[in-house]
Amino acid sequence: MHADPIGVLTGPHFIDGDHACSEGAIAAGCRFVAGYPITPSTEVVERIAERFPRVGGVFIQMEDEIASSIAIQGAVWGGKKAMTVTSGPGFSLMMEHIGYAAMTETPCVFVDVQRAGPSTGLPTMPAQGDMMQARWGSHGDYGIIALSPNSPQECFDLTIKAFNLAEQYRVPVMMMMDECVGHMIERVIIPAAEDIKIVPRRFYEGPKEEYRPYEPERDLVPLMVKVGKGYRMHITGLTHDEQGYPNMSVNTQGKLVRRLVDKLKVNAERIIEFKEDKVEGADVVVLTYGISSRTAIPAIEQARKEGLKVGHLRLVTVWPFPERRIAELAGCIKSFVVPELNFGQIALEVERCAGGKASVHLVPHAGGTVHQPKEIYSAIRKSLKG
Amino acid sequence: MSEELFEVEEGIPPNPVEEFLRMDRMPHIWCPGCGIGTTVNCFVRALDSSGLDLDKVAVVSGIGCTGRVAGYLRLDSFHTTHGRAIPFATGLKLANPELKVIVYSGDGDLTAIGGNHFIHAARRNVDMTVILLNNGIYGMTGGQVAPTTPISAIASTAPYGNFEENFNLPYMAESCGAVYVARWTSFHVRHVTKSIKEALAKKGFSFIEIVNPCPTLYSRRNKIGDGLDQMIYYRDNSEIRNGADTKTVGMDFQGKIVVGKFVDRERPTYDSAMMKYYQKKLGEDFVPSEEMRNSIHAEN
Incomplete structure (x- = not known):
């Protein structure tokens, strides 16, 4: 299936990442957005507010982020593709509803344009401090998908991908942008509608009386129905059986939570996307995501110029984490260098997957700006000494 | 619970409300003497006589004893997070305005943790019917003090009695913009049924408060008898004042309860x-x- 042309502004644009994200959502078929203003994400909803009345969408500015993050889920069950948009403080408020989306398997997109924290922090400046929160922020065990764009073009492309993954696996998908990528203005090419691949919602079409909302298909993902079609389903955040009914038994809990976790594990290789550059034969691999992938490039080039064998692995999907690839590489290289605009989040995952076979060197940064390439360059040098 | 309890003996016609309920989920969790089930009966009868296409009706609940209502109704039904039934219902309604959306939840859920959403949905006049059961405490968690607990009533987190002013919910709903505001008790079954039917026919944010006993955690702790005693109290102390100024309908501990339809107006x-x-x-x-x-x- 391809995109509905009504929403697609085919052609070249010179726009920032926030606006590109809005256009990506529209192209993906998103027709409901609920949001609450917060810097540096506000431009996303401002563009949506302007564009939606012209493309059959409904935008509502809710009273807070808690309301926004559940209103989108009501809209999804009403039949829409939906997203909400925020930054750190708002993302913190949304955590309970990320859990609700995971538990009720409500496909939806959460955009987090990250700013420096904790708390109110630096509202207008970048960070990558919400990466672990995206994965683990709500209570209990569940899986989510998180994507990390490094350019306005990717803000467009990955927002479409986020909606497609949400529909494919019925999970909340996080677009983990940051202030730099959100406010950076670059050329963005919007393809023709027929060249944009859209994953439609996977609806159940069997007899009504046989519909069981949480009976999984072979890929562990159950099929959905819309409210108002006579299926009379019950959806709850309580532990539920395949009928969707609350069931407080240890067995039901075990079966349900295992499937919520497993559906991402068994499909991980289909979900995970990363970009590699000269990783084969490298001694050190710089592992990056988001804006840090761009500040790493001058450092990598400098080191290569000096004869060092440096590879670059950029995560496009951050969650699920590419465990297998990291473990493979760890057996072939001496070290990983991980620049992050935080004090060590994804570096911990790299360390875990490397399993001691390669050393892991974090290049930490509290956020507020991006790394200096020389900090990353020094870390590459240092990582080869040990 | 054994299944035989619910076997229908031959020759006995089924209860007319059964077709609206998920009988495979019975028995329900509510205590003897609680009025929630009574109001569900009223709701179902109102729905039955409303002429609405039941396939287009959705019920959204929050968390708590009343929050379990959605799960027992054989309709598209959602048991959401604590306090967030209204914003969920807002999203659902705006995604598909052809639906009739009903929020059915408790006082703690809708006016404490969910209070912000309540006032904004009323202000926006989102087309939904909110049925709020007010038992004056948090029942499911053991009888803690709520924004609706009358002054001097004892609750588990107000062991010496409550000293905080309680909400006057009809006044709040009216001042925020609700187009239909009524209050009844779970003793007033015919009025409740009629009121729900009217609210369902109304376009916009309609609000019905139903004062409801919690014999297990409110009445017992406050030494005011059991569920039946509360019904007698409701019967003897309710005063029907349709059109009453909502400013004047606040509730005291075991005092007079002003009931009736207070507001019925039009707004887009x-x-x-x-x-x-x-x-x-x-x-x-x-x-x-x-x-x-x-x-x-x-x-x-």
Whole structure:
């Protein structure tokens, strides 16, 4: 299936990442957005507010982020593709509803344009401090998908991908942008509608009386129905059986939570996307995501110029984490260098997957700006000494 | 619980409300003497006589004893997070304005943790019916003090009695913009049924407060008897004052309960206001969603 042309502004644009994200959502078929203003994400909803009345969408500015993050889920069950948009403080408020989306398997997109924290922090400046929160922020065990764009073009492309993954696996998908990528203005090419691949919602079409909302298909993902079609389903955040009914038994809990976790594990290789550059034969691999992938490039080039064998692995999907690839590489290289605009989040995952076979060197940064390439360059040098 | 309890003996016609309930989920969790089930009975009868297409009706609940209502109704039904039934219902309604959306939840859920959403949905006049059961405490968690607990009533987190002023909910709903506001008790089954039927026929944010006993955790702790004693109290101390000024209908501990239909007025709903506004501002550039277009056609 391809995109509905009504929403697609085919052609070249010179726009920032926030606006590109809005256009990506529209192209993906998103027709409901609920949001609450917060810097540096506000431009996303401002563009949506302007564009939606012209493309059959409904935008509502809710009273807070808690309301926004559940209103989108009501809209999804009403039949829409939906997203909400925020930054750190708002993302913190949304955590309970990320859990609700995971538990009720409500496909939806959460955009987090990250700013420096904790708390109110630096509202207008970048960070990558919400990466672990995206994965683990709500209570209990569940899986989510998180994507990390490094350019306005990717803000467009990955927002479409986020909606497609949400529909494919019925999970909340996080677009983990940051202030730099959100406010950076670059050329963005919007393809023709027929060249944009859209994953439609996977609806159940069997007899009504046989519909069981949480009976999984072979890929562990159950099929959905819309409210108002006579299926009379019950959806709850309580532990539920395949009928969707609350069931407080240890067995039901075990079966349900295992499937919520497993559906991402068994499909991980289909979900995970990363970009590699000269990783084969490298001694050190710089592992990056988001804006840090761009500040790493001058450092990598400098080191290569000096004869060092440096590879670059950029995560496009951050969650699920590419465990297998990291473990493979760890057996072939001496070290990983991980620049992050935080004090060590994804570096911990790299360390875990490397399993001691390669050393892991974090290049930490509290956020507020991006790394200096020389900090990353020094870390590459240092990582080869040990 | 053994299944035999619910076997229908031959020759006995089934209870007319059964077709509206998920009988495979019975027995329900509510205590003896609680009025929630009574109100569900009223709701179902109102729904039955409303002429609504039941496939187009959705019930959304929050968390708590009343929050379990959605799970027992054989309708599209959602048991959401604590306090968030109204914003969930807002999203559902705006995604598909052809639906009749009912929020059915408790006082703690809708006016403490969910209070912010309540006032904003009333202000926006989102087309939904909110049925709020007010038992004056948090029942499911063991009888803690709530924004609706009357002064001097004892609760588990107010062991010496409550000293905080309680909400006057009809006044709050009216001042925030609700188009229909009524209060009854779970003793007033016919009034409740009639009121729900009226609210369901109303376009916009309609609100019904139903004062309801919690014999297990409120009445017992406050030494005011059991469920039956509360019914007698409701019967003897309720005063029907339709059209009463909502400022005057606040409730005291075991005092007089003013009941009735207080507000019945017209205001444009959120979705119709949105449609009209954009049509005026954007003209032919305005593209409403298919569901929104259908719902306006259905109205005209």
